[in-house]
Amino acid sequence: MKLTADALNHLLRQNAWASEQLRPYAGKIVRISMPPLGATLAIDRAGEFSTAPHDAEIDAEIGLTPGAALRMLLEPDAASGLATLQGDAELAAAVGKVLHGLRWDAEEDLSRIVGDIPAHELSQAGARIRQEIARQAMSMAGMLSEFWLEEQPQIAKKRHLDNFSRDVDALRDDVERFAKRLERLEKNI
Incomplete structure (x- = not known):
């Protein structure tokens, strides 16, 4: 869980607005689960996450299915409402909004390892690969829906x-x- 907190904090630092959104919930405990994975995290005064004690009472829980997570990766804008929120609704909604809005600046992280120009090129290549994967996934979904509508009516x-x-x-x-x-x-x- 420490790894989850560290990864999320890295993203929070790259998205300065996010910590501001979490500060009012300092001391609250949030469970984020995507079976079979899950993490119970505490929000500290800086608006960052830390590992919560095992016996801590959970204030809110955010659940996400693996399918919903994949859809969020492929279509971030069309994926609202895919997570289940339980407990303190305001807290869960705030954390969910922050998590949904986090963007990883991979180019910045890569530039520390390989330099600015190779990091930029790798980042551009990654963006093209991501776009192609999304295009292929949408194409496959279209073919399956056509098959289920016309060839083997299921829909x-x-x-x-x-x-x-x-x-x-x-x-x-x-x-x-x-x-x-x-x-x-x-x-x-």
Whole structure:
């Protein structure tokens, strides 16, 4: 867990705004879990994380499935609401917002090891690779959805759902009219 706290603190230092957001929650304990991994962390006065004692009472928990984590990596903007928040809702939301907004300046870290120019080139290559992986993942998702819509129907098409909804509405209206007609006939008998 110390490694998790150190990694998150490194990112917090690269994103100065983030520590400011966490300072009001100093002394609070947060559990971040993505099965099979998890970390229980305390927020200190500097707005950074430290390893929480094993017997500490957890104030809030943020849970993320591996699939949601992958989606957040591929589409950070479209991934809001994928995490489950429990406990102190304000604390969980604040920590979640900070974690979601953290950006790693890999180029800065690489420049300390290999120098500025190679770090810039490696960073650019990494960005192109990430874009290509995201493009390939979206392409694969599109092919699978088309397969499940057309070849092996597993997913309903929007027009089929719309037709079904209209049919259900018409049936409901017909049943209501029938019930009223039956009620009038019973009164007349």
